[in-house]
Amino acid sequence: MGSKNCMNKACRTTTSSEWKKGWRLKSGGFATLCYNCGSSYDNSVFCETFHFKESGWRECRICGKLIHCGCSASRYLYEYMDFGGISCLSCAKNLEIQHVQPVQTIGDLPSGPFMTNDVKDVHPLVTEHIRNDEKFSTESLLQLTKAVGANDAISKTEQLRREESVLKTVDTQKCVSNLRQQCSSSAFLKPDIGRPEQEVKNAYESLAQQSLNFSLATPLGSSSSVLPFRGEIIERVEQSKCSFQRGKTTMQALSKPVKHSTAASSEKNKDSIAQKRFARPPADGRGRTQLLPRYWPKITDQELQQLSVDLKSSIVPLFEKSLSASDAGRIGRLVLPKACAEAYFPPINQSEGIPIRIQDIKGKEWTFQFRFWPNNNSRMYVLEGVTPCIQNMQVQAGDIVTFCRIDPGGQLVIGCRKATNNGDLLESHVTILPNGNSPGETSFSGVTETLLPTGGRTSDDSMQQSNPVSEKKLRNIKNKRLLMHNDDAVELRITWEEAQELLRPSPAAKPTIFLVEDLELEEFDEPPIFGKRTFITSRLLGEQEQLSQCDICSKWRRLPVRALLSAKWTCSDNIWDSNRCSCSAADDISPQELEALFTYNNGVNYKREFKKRRILDNVSKEGEPSGLDALATIAVLGDIGESSTGATTRHPRHRPGCSCIVCIQPPSGKGKHEPACKCNVCSTLKRRFKTIMMRKKKRQSERETELAQEKDKPALAKICFEKEEEEEDIAGNALKNMNHHQENEDGNQLHLEEAKKETLDLNCDPYREEDVIAEEDGMSLTTSMNVATLPFDMFLGKPNDFPSLEESVLKKEDNVAGEGAMLPAVSGQENNPEDE
DNA sequence: CGTAGGCATGGAG
DNA sequence: ACTCCATGCCTAC
Secondary structure, eight states: OOOOOOOOTTOOOOOOOOOOOOOOOOOSSSSBBBTTTTEEEGGGSSSSGGGGGTTTTTEEEOOOEEEEEOOTTOOOOOOEEEESSSEEEETTOOEOOSSSSEEEEEEEEEOOOOOOOOSSOOOHHHHHHHHOOOOOOOOHHHHHHHHHHTTHHHHHHHHHHHHHHHHHTTOHHHHHHHHHHHHHHOOOOOTTTTOOOOHHHHHHHHHHHHHHHHHHTTTTTTEEEEOOOOSSSOEEEEEOOOHSSOOOOOEEEEEETTTOOOHHHHHHHHHHHEEEEOOOOOOSSSHHTTGGGGGOOOOOHHHHHHHHHHHHHHEEEEEEOOOOOOSTTTTOEEOOHHHHHHHHSSOOSTTTTTEEEEEEEEEEEEEEEEEEEEEEEEEEEEEEHHHHHHHHTOOOOOOOHHHHHHHTTTEEEEEEOOOOOOGOOOOSSEEETTSSOOOOOOBSSOOOOOOTTTTTTOHHHHHHHHHHHHHHHHHHHHHHHHHHSTOOOOOOOOHHHHHHHHHEEOOTTOOOEEETTTTEEEESOOOOOBBBBEEEEEESOOOEEEEOOOTOOOEEEETTTTTTOBSSOOOGGGGGGGGGSSSSOOSOOOOHHHHHHHHHHHTHHHHHHHHHHHHHHHHHHTTTTTTHHHHHHHHOOOOOOHHHHHSSSSOOOOOOOOOOOOTTTTOOOSOOOOOOOOOHHHHHHHHHHHHHHHHHHHHHHHHHHHHHHHHOOHHHHHHHHHHHHHHHHHHHHHHHHHOOOSSSHHHHHHHHHHHHHHHHOOOOOOOOHHHHHHTTTTSSOGGGGGGOOOOOOOOOGGGGOOOOOOHHHHHHHHHHHHHHOSSSSOGGGGGGGOOO
16 A cells, blocks of 8 residues: 555656655546656555545645545545635535644645656656756746646646746746746646736745845745645645755745734744754755655754855755664764665775765864675665764764765765754654744754753653654664663663572572482572572681672671572671671771672673672662662673673683682773782782792802802703793793783783793693682582682681781682792792792 | 674565 | 665674
8 A cells, every 4th residue: 555666667666655645636636746756646546545544534734634524425525725724625614724733744745737647657858857957947847737748737837937927026036046946846836727916926025025034034944935825735845956055045835824823923933944854855866866755864954054154165965864773883884875875975886985085064074985785686885984983973873964065076074963852753744833943953063962861862752652753763773872871771681690690599488409410409489589699708618608798888798608688688687797787887808809709700800790789789779679670780781690600711721710810810991000019910920020039049049059069060050040041031021911911801811821822821720639629619600599609718717807818819829839830929938838 | 702894684664 | 576774694804
């Protein structure tokens, strides 16, 4: 229904959007205009419901309101009347239209000469005139109308001649141009036989004066002029070429007078109309025949004027495009509508395309690669390398970029405007509110000027609900980041493992334990509840304890491992430690320890974890249910499972809990560590360097002694010397790395990997046995019930007497070193006989 | 392994 | 049934 091929073989448009509502022919039929090529057809060849909502109903051209006279024989037989309503041609009942919202509908048809049923192709003259934008002379129109066999050709011509005559009387070249332009846009004036010439003259004088006024006041204003013709109205919403090509005003729209509209309101509307965002049919003939209306630039006259001033040139809007997620994404490829690319960009034959220079509205020139990809026997045109420009303009998915051209010269210009809740999401209908304020005024600029409501760019739910086009657009913008910014559209994505972390058995539930492939599983009769997310640390002797964070003060408390915490847990719930049951009590765990905890447990992702936890904390502080909210928050922040339960991908040996030099790196961030930095990595490297140097000095002195004593063993000494040199290099490299281990995860890894290659396997824990033991002891994070287990005995003794994490680290390093590592630790080594 | 380039696919009109 | 185009996927680097 409704979707037909244009009968013009050169056009053959199939998209229904090109076919606009019909209008009544004098013969009683209805016509349709192809907005692609301008061909007009008798509508009877199409399904009537395409033109009217349903049988017998008529859609007001001004406000879109559906009206029905109630006459059973009134199918399609309405006529627009001077009084502003319509008249049923069957029952003669007049229906006054109370315009709800005057809508200037892009698709409404101009009246004019029509094809008849048996005219299958548009007359070449029509196409010729339209495409070449020739100005119609009376003669050519006469020729045209005769050629196409339209009714009343002669009278039309006479009418036009008369009107041209009037225009000459008014003596405004502009109006002549406008009228001709109007004609060239396939908007043929309807005959108005019997209309007093003076009336016509007055009308056009009025119109011309209006145009002049607009030229002075708002030179780019497009007027919604009123010509009180009897019979069908002339309605034209296409904006003429000269309007945006030369910045002159035109008779943009000739709309049916609304009876209740007053001169005052008309005046009031003048300025606002200049700012209305109308879809402009492409200025260029090539584009006119090809572009879908959704690509028609909707730059306002005001914006256009500003642009022309800014660039000191005449600007021709070409087309616009709403940025998709991929357009605005990192790839930097902006897909150009095929028709636009072929209409306004240089023709390219090679897929690689050509570099193309496009100015932004500030005059800054950008170079993109204009190219295409073969696609289904067609082409897909893209602009590559748009990211800097997109970023510079501060636009993102959903916003609109507009391509214009500077005439003369043909320099392309790219502009942008922010998407609004409505205007830009409406395809072709621009609502003009009675007060003259177009909703969702936007700006056309290189850098956005539109102030968007905080927290959501497209958060007008009612708008979205009521506007299927908006919904569609939003659906198309599958930019998760964009959605993330929208408070109403947070996509909840959480893995089962992540959810598991927050699930707790019901306190009263008693598990049934059974074995599946030697795995002990607990089965509960009752469904789980959301519980507090905690961390369980293990000690050397297998003792475990639980770390929980207060929802109020965010301090960490050490709790018995078996403690079952509700989703919202605070210090006051700490029934296990009377000294730490208040928020005023100091944190049980230092930030460094916490950092190390995440570092060890999560590989390197502690910062992310911190962020998550901060947000969780903040949310909790706001009194929201921490369990469910945690789910949502985690979903927003990303997966926890990866950071807490998954094996690291740094190295095959880097299992969760791996404490090698790589895995203990702080993850993201920039910059080097200060020389005085006391972080784990720095202290470890310093310690190792110190140890190596001490050993070297020691051995060197020993060697000197030996050399002095055994001068007859030069070969052996040489070997020893080389070995020491090698060790010195190792130490040197280690020191060099020490102050250069950037916190950037990748860079750091790379750096250390390089160091590893050059010197030693920093990832290698020489004591595989320990690895094995650690694994057996549950060093890796257990995936059930959110148990994050520290890989070693970091907490010994009573809570208040815990050694620092650093000490624990050193202890482990010392132990490792003491048992034969290449780089023994210095700290505490005095007590380590192995190091001596 | 991450990223970019090129093409394929499938939804929408 | 066909085209367009947003985006996914594969491959090379």
